[in-house]
Amino acid sequence: xxxxxxxxxxxxxxxxxxxxxxxxxxxxxxxxxxxxxxxxxxxxxxxxxxxxxxxxxxxxxxxxxxxxxxxxxxxxxxxxxxxxxxxxxxxxxxxxxxxxxxxxxxxxxxxxxxxxxxxxxxxxxxxxxxxxxxxxxxxxxxxxxxxxxxxxxxxxxxxxxxxxxxxxxxxxxxxxxxxxxxxxxxxxxxxxxxxxxxxxxxxxxxxxxxxxxxxxxxxxxxxxxxxxxxxxxxxxxx
Amino acid sequence: xxxxxxxxxxxxxxxxxxxxxxxxxxxxxxxxxxxxxxxxxxxxxxxxxxxxxxxxxxxxxxxxxxxxxxxxxxxxxxxxxxxxxxxxxxxxxxxxxxxxxxxxxxxxxxxxxxxxxxxxxxxxxxxxxxxxxxxxxxxxxxxxxxxxxxxxxxxxxxxxxxxxxxxxxxxxxxxxxxxxxxxxxxxxxxxxxxxxxxxxxxxxxxxxxxxxxxxxxxxxxxxxxxxxxxxxxxxxxxxxxxxxxxxxxxxxxxxxxxxxxxxxxxxxxxxxxxxxxxxx
Numbered sequence: 001x002x003x004x005x006x007x008x009x010x011x012x013x014x015x016x017x018x019x020x021x022x023x024x025x026x027x028x029x030x031x032x033x034x035x036x037x038x039x040x041x042x043x044x045x046x047x048x049x050x051x052x053x054x055x056x057x058x059x060x061x062x063x064x065x066x067x068x069x070x071x072x073x074x075x076x077x078x079x080x081x082x083x084x085x086x087x088x089x090x091x092x093x094x095x096x097x098x099x100x101x102x103x104x105x106x107x108x109x110x111x112x113x114x115x116x117x118x119x120x121x122x123x124x125x126x127x128x129x130x131x132x133x134x135x136x137x138x139x140x141x142x143x144x145x146x147x148x149x150x151x152x153x154x155x156x157x158x159x160x161x162x163x164x165x166x167x168x169x170x171x172x173x174x175x176x177x178x179x180x181x182x183x184x185x186x187x188x189x190x191x192x193x194x195x196x197x198x199x200x201x202x203x204x205x206x207x208x209x210x211x212x213x214x215x216x217x218x219x220x221x222x223x224x225x226x227x228x229x230x231x232x233x234x235x236x237x238x
Numbered sequence: 239x240x241x242x243x244x245x246x247x248x249x250x251x252x253x254x255x256x257x258x259x260x261x262x263x264x265x266x267x268x269x270x271x272x273x274x275x276x277x278x279x280x281x282x283x284x285x286x287x288x289x290x291x292x293x294x295x296x297x298x299x300x301x302x303x304x305x306x307x308x309x310x311x312x313x314x315x316x317x318x319x320x321x322x323x324x325x326x327x328x329x330x331x332x333x334x335x336x337x338x339x340x341x342x343x344x345x346x347x348x349x350x351x352x353x354x355x356x357x358x359x360x361x362x363x364x365x366x367x368x369x370x371x372x373x374x375x376x377x378x379x380x381x382x383x384x385x386x387x388x389x390x391x392x393x394x395x396x397x398x399x400x401x402x403x404x405x406x407x408x409x410x411x412x413x414x415x416x417x418x419x420x421x422x423x424x425x426x427x428x429x430x431x432x433x434x435x436x437x438x439x440x441x442x443x444x445x446x447x448x449x450x451x452x453x454x455x456x457x458x459x460x461x462x463x464x465x466x467x468x469x470x471x472x473x474x475x476x477x478x479x480x481x482x483x484x485x486x487x488x489x490x491x492x493x494x495x496x497x498x499x500x501x502x503x504x505x506x507x508x509x510x511x512x513x514x515x516x517x518x
Contacts, residue, residue: 132324134320134322134324135324135326137294137318137320137324138318138320138324138326139337140294140312141292141293141294141312141313141314141316141317141318142314142317142337142338142341142389143312143313143314143338143341143342144341148341152337153326156326156328157326157328159328234327234328234369235327235328235369235371236327236369236370236371236372
């Protein structure tokens with residue numbers, strides 16, 4: 001239905017094709033982009049940045065979350081700072097990142113990482129905090145301490161919270177990535193949008209938007225939903 | 239004596255930052271292989287004492303010794319069965335039972351075999367690969383007991399383990415616990431607020447007073463080696479304990495409802511028709 005309205009209004013509209021392309025034209029560009037590798041390469045570039053930044057953010061977030069949970073002093077200092085930093089949209093870091101790293105991959109990686117880190121920290125902290133005392137006591141009476149205690153009790157017991165943290169962190173870093181690539185350089189989906197704009201190719205821009213929406217939906221609905229469901233099923237929460 | 243609890247004192251800070259003494263000079267001794275219960279009104283510090291033996295809490299004063307060694311931290315020689323089963327929901331029944339064994343660095347195969355044996359003992363061999371949420375309350379508590387026993391602890395600490403279960407399940411588990419105790423000869427320290435349960439199961443019942451918690455009386459239960467006591471005997475013991483506790487209950491009620499409250503003694507007694515001749 002939407003497709004029909006789009007096609008018809010575009011054909012009837014007074015706007016030139018390059019401003020309001022027809023659906024068929026967009027699909028053609030999308031198909032060509034996928035076949036000749038232009039879009040595929042951009043997806044690969046964007047995803048590799050995202051995965052690296054996201055991975056760093058998870059590790060940092062979990063470590064900081066642990067420290068905040070474990071030590072009162074860290075909670076009072078870093079804990080407060082994290083809440084403040086969390087309210088800064090990560091793209092705001094971009095000017096700083098350019099000065100620090102130059103207009104390159106690192107700058108983009110930096111804002112992707114920073115976009116996800118604070119949310120991950122907050123989720124990890126609350127996840128660790130909500131581990132039932134009962135589980136901790138049980139493990140301690142069996143003689144579990146130190147790393148073993150963290151690995152076998154604290155981490156698995158906070159998995160549900162960590163998962164929802166991952167999901168939000170993913171959304172943040174995905175947005176940060178697009179903004180960063182749009183402003184930055186070195187390929188990627190965001191860069192392709194910028195190319196489309198400067199060449200006046202709105203069909204390309206819309207194609208990329210479709211790709212972005214598809215990837216976002218796949219990650220959210222397929223990957224994270226499945227993970228959450230399988231945990232809920234195993235724990236008997238569903 | 240195997241377990242010696244010597245002059246334990248403990249206070250907490252309440253919400254108004256006042257010191258509240260929960261345990262006042264507790265002296266208890268237990269022989270190896272004995273089954274001792276503690277009964278008392280809620281808030282008398284009986285669970286706190288159990289956590290101290292487990293090493294999960296520290297006393298302000300006094301010491302707890304087991305076979306001569308002072309208790310300083312939790313250890314697998316003293317395993318606790320909590321009121322709620324506390325099984326790890328991310329592990330299967332078998333993995334839950336193996337948890338402590340693997341911590342003791344037991345080889346995987348041996349741990350698995352032992353865990354399966356123990357699960358057979360609590361009649362759960364059909365559920366070893368289930369997750370805890372698939373089990374009923376009674377089954378979970380069985381797993382929790384198996385998880386504790388498989389460690390072959392010197393002392394089994396039980397903190398109102400059956401109070402969240404329904405009557406039938408509780409009766410079955412009472413019988414199983416007695417069987418297990420006889421089979422393994424483990425020393426059991428059992429905290430409960432159910433007088434009947436304490437009398438049915440244990441060899442010695444320690445009655446706790448409250449505010450602050452202290453030992454009011456130690457009552458030996460006529461031996462129950464065959465597991466079945468005549469009703470008249472248990473009832474008599476139960477009533478004795480109840481009589482001691484009444485004073486404590488009144489104290490708690492007065493504190494909660496004001497000094498003019500008077501607790502009518504006779505209403506709490508079980509029906510008197512059952513104890514014919516017990517006062518002779």
